[in-house]
Amino acid sequence: MDEFQSNFLSIICLAFLCLLLLMSLYLKHHSQAIDYWLFLGSLPSLVWNSNRLFEWATEVFSSLGRGSFIIDGPIFSKLRYLATCHPNNIEYILKTNFNNFPKGEDFREVFDILGDGIFNVDSDSWRVQRRMAHAGVSPVEFKTLVANMSRKVVEEQLVPILIHVAKKGSSIDLQEVCLRFAFDSSISVIFGRHERYLSLGLPSNELAKAADEVQEAILYRHTMPIFLWKTLRWLGVGRERNLFEAHKKIDSIFQEYISQKREDLVKGVKTVDLLSSYINALEDDKSVSLAKNDKFLRDAMFSFFIAGRDTIASGLSWFFWLVSKSPSVEMKILEELKLAVLSRKKRDDEAKCKNDGAVTRETEWRPLIFDSDDLKGLVYMHAALCESLRLYPPVPLNSKSVLKEDVLPDGTLVKPGMQIILSFYSVGRMPWIWGEDCLEFKPERWIDDDGKLSFEPMSKFFAFNAGPRSCLGKDISFTQMKSVVAAVLFNFHVEVVEGHLVCPKPFINLHMKNGLKVNIKRRAI
Numbered sequence: 001m002d003e004f005q006s007n008f009l010s011i012i013c014l015a016f017l018c019l020l021l022l023m024s025l026y027l028k029h030h031s032q033a034i035d036y037w038l039f040l041g042s043l044p045s046l047v048w049n050s051n052r053l054f055e056w057a058t059e060v061f062s063s064l065g066r067g068s069f070i071i072d073g074p075i076f077s078k079l080r081y082l083a084t085c086h087p088n089n090i091e092y093i094l095k096t097n098f099n100n101f102p103k104g105e106d107f108r109e110v111f112d113i114l115g116d117g118i119f120n121v122d123s124d125s126w127r128v129q130r131r132m133a134h135a136g137v138s139p140v141e142f143k144t145l146v147a148n149m150s151r152k153v154v155e156e157q158l159v160p161i162l163i164h165v166a167k168k169g170s171s172i173d174l175q176e177v178c179l180r181f182a183f184d185s186s187i188s189v190i191f192g193r194h195e196r197y198l199s200l201g202l203p204s205n206e207l208a209k210a211a212d213e214v215q216e217a218i219l220y221r222h223t224m225p226i227f228l229w230k231t232l233r234w235l236g237v238g239r240e241r242n243l244f245e246a247h248k249k250i251d252s253i254f255q256e257y258i259s260q261k262r263e264d265l266v267k268g269v270k271t272v273d274l275l276s277s278y279i280n281a282l283e284d285d286k287s288v289s290l291a292k293n294d295k296f297l298r299d300a301m302f303s304f305f306i307a308g309r310d311t312i313a314s315g316l317s318w319f320f321w322l323v324s325k326s327p328s329v330e331m332k333i334l335e336e337l338k339l340a341v342l343s344r345k346k347r348d349d350e351a352k353c354k355n356d357g358a359v360t361r362e363t364e365w366r367p368l369i370f371d372s373d374d375l376k377g378l379v380y381m382h383a384a385l386c387e388s389l390r391l392y393p394p395v396p397l398n399s400k401s402v403l404k405e406d407v408l409p410d411g412t413l414v415k416p417g418m419q420i421i422l423s424f425y426s427v428g429r430m431p432w433i434w435g436e437d438c439l440e441f442k443p444e445r446w447i448d449d450d451g452k453l454s455f456e457p458m459s460k461f462f463a464f465n466a467g468p469r470s471c472l473g474k475d476i477s478f479t480q481m482k483s484v485v486a487a488v489l490f491n492f493h494v495e496v497v498e499g500h501l502v503c504p505k506p507f508i509n510l511h512m513k514n515g516l517k518v519n520i521k522r523r524a525i
């Protein structure tokens with residue numbers, strides 16, 4: 001064999017070996033339900049499925065038959081994610097070894113719009129924020145404020161719009177209505193202001209527009225390597241330009257609200273709202289400058305605004321959709337509400353008899369608005385809301401970093417530098433976690449044999465997070481959602497427009513890609 005022939009043979013052997021390596025790498029990982037590409041890792045799969053990320057992750061978990069899988073980035077990047085939906089892992093990360101899994105610097109950079117707000121800080125800064133937020137939302141006065149504000153927005157804004165739509169016989173996007181309800185309720189509770197973003201004609205609002213832009217831009221950041229969006233930010237182009245403008249707008253609106261509130265407080269105008277309670281609490285600490293306080297207030301209030309707006313809207317929209325497809329659930333909710341109305345009537349009649357002896361009977365149809373007293377103890381409605389949040393958690397994913405090497409309860413090794421994605425969306429869709437009927441909307445699974453709410457499902461329910469960073473707004477969320485659900489279902493029949501396609505939108509919060517187009521009819525009970 002001459003030199004040329006031997007070189008030629010070597011090249012052929014090398015090429016064959018490379019091909020073999022490539023095929024084996026591809027095939028090996030392909031058999032594990034997630035494609036792995038030489039040099040590019042799992043990035044092509046991720047990009048390919050970016051418009052159905054939650055469903056894709058769920059499919060991968062299902063086909064693997066276990067609760068964790070690795071997503072590798074391109075060969076020279078340090079990108080390495082662990083996706084998990086295993087309840088034991090989630091419990092371990094959020095509770096048992098909480099200190100080893102902070103949010104981390106990457107999260108902080110991507111969500112820089114949140115500043116030093118509670119969602120964006122770890123360790124001591126988080127503890128300070130948590131203490132203040134807890135003190136702000138725990139008092140009975142605050143809970144009463146939330147109940148009163150929800151009732152007000154429902155009575156004065158939501159119901160009149162639905163009456164209008166029912167009379168006209170036209171359709172409406174119920175998701176948009178829920179978003180606007182959540183916006184107005186949040187603003188009134190946080191700032192004591194009444195925005196009326198939810199009103200006939202669906203007016204535009206600068207703050208709402210900026211907040212939407214922020215969500216879109218942050219999602220966009222998730223789809224590309226950090227260096228790329230940072231370059232776009234530096235160049236001031238595309239979505240980064242929009243984010244910059246939205247950031248500026250939000251800062252100026254919040255600064256105006258804060259200054260206005262300070263002036264009101266100096267004038268002696270007292271209101272019960274979150275901002276007032278924060279200003280009063282900060283007043284005691286004279287060591288901090290006003291400007292620093294204002295920045296702290298901006299970050300804290302923006303976090304509350306983000307916390308309450310999209311979550312409540314998402315929770316309500318998916319709930320109405322699920323109930324519209326499940327007449328038996330709807331009937332049971334109505335039965336429960338009728339009982340609540342009867343006991344209210346009894347209370348009212350007794351009070352009237354005591355006062356003037358005459359019990360009036362109403363003849364004309366008037367929408368019935370429920371008070372917080374009426375909404376206490378609605379076990380079935382509570383169960384139905386939990387069931388809807390199980391299938392469609394408003395915060396579908398959570399992300400954590402790793403401080404020290406650790407082994408998760410399912411045996412997965414995690415190392416510093418890795419990012420862990422907790423897929424709350426997938427947890428509710430695994431037969432091995434929730435049973436073979438996991439995809440069915442069954443509020444009954446939340447009710448025990450004595451007809452009370454069962455605590456058992458709570459150990460695998462993470463819609464409100466868990467552990468030290470669990471949601472501080474859980475109770476008030478139920479108050480708000482119940483006041484909307486009761487008023488809408490008791491007074492109206494909601495019917496999804498025929499042919500309207502409902503599917504999740506890849507977003508920070510779980511919204512519907514095409515909204516929720518519904519027809520509204522007045523209900524005669």
Ligand code: HEM
Nearest residue numbers: 118307308311312315394395463464465469471472473477
């Ligand atoms: C259906 C409605 C809601 C759902 C499903 C929900 C869910 C969650 C989740 C999953 C987290 C953890 C987020 C993370 O670690 O990044 C969280 C945290 C939080 N939520 Fe909610 N939330 C809801 C409504 C609210 C409301 C109305 C408020 C307003 C007071 C609120 C206040 C908070 C706060 C302050 C935290 C931060 C806790 C911390 O980091 O220590 N949430 N929520």
